[in-house]
Ligand SMILES: Nc1ncnc2c1ncn2[C@@H]1O[C@H](COP(=O)(O)OP(=O)(O)OP(=O)(O)O)[C@@H](O)[C@H]1O
């Protein structure tokens with residue numbers, strides 16, 4: 001048994017143990033159950049068998065919709081493993097508006113697990129397209145069911161800080177960089193991030209990484225321009241708070257959409 005399989009076996013046994021205890025500790029049970037339900041375990045096994053993941057370490061971030069783990073492949077490269085949590089109706093409601101109306105996902109089933117899988121594949125695809133357009137994002141490596149594997153941004157299992165925690169040393173330059181990334185995403189990849197803010201930009205030794213591309217929509221999405229304006233507005237507000245002068249949201253927005261063919 002590899003180190004990871006042992007760990008894995010431990011989690012599985014603990015999970016069973018908890019079942020037997022008839023959910024004495026409702027919350028703790030919930031956590032294991034939520035992340036490592038059967039299909040998730042199977043998907044993780046697949047990723048291990050395919051040689052994509054070798055070892056899983058601790059959780060580095062817990063959001064409402066996903067947990068991110070630090071892992072390594074057999075070469076020792078650091079990976080970020082984002083596991084989308086079991087579907088809640090809230091989750092379903094919050095994501096469906098991003099998928100609906102996107103021609104790339106026209107024939108999707110409304111089945112919830114399937115939606116999560118699509119959500120995960122959508123983030124993978126968006127990351128690929130963003131990279132191809134010259135936007136700095138964590139390189140996506142693989143996805144399986146509700147699990148997305150990407151390059152780890154940070155050192156020794158510690159994620160790089162978000163710009164809201166460690167603002168860029170040169171805000172003026174950073175603002176220009178983020179605007180350029182928005183522009184490349186829209187004009188080359190034809191996608192709008194739709195959840196862009198200081199909460200989804202990492203600062204890794206002054207290199208900015210745009211993360212969390214699950215919500216991104218194609219520019220033909222009915223709300224794409226509304227999302228674009230909001231993204232720009234979040235970025236402008238954040239950088240103005242850092243003390244720089246910027247053009248107005250409206251100017252930036254108008255100039256950009258004029259360039260869309
Ligand atoms: N590639 C990565 N490398 C290192 N850490 C990462 C990576 N991707 C995400 N993280 C960490 O996980 C956190 C959550 O990731 P992300 O924003 O993609 O998920 P989320 O579901 O939106 O979570 P939240 O609700 O907290 O925003 C990030 O703020 C970051 O700390």
Ligand SMILES: [Mg+2]
Nearest residue numbers: 063199200212
């Ligand atoms: Mg996020």
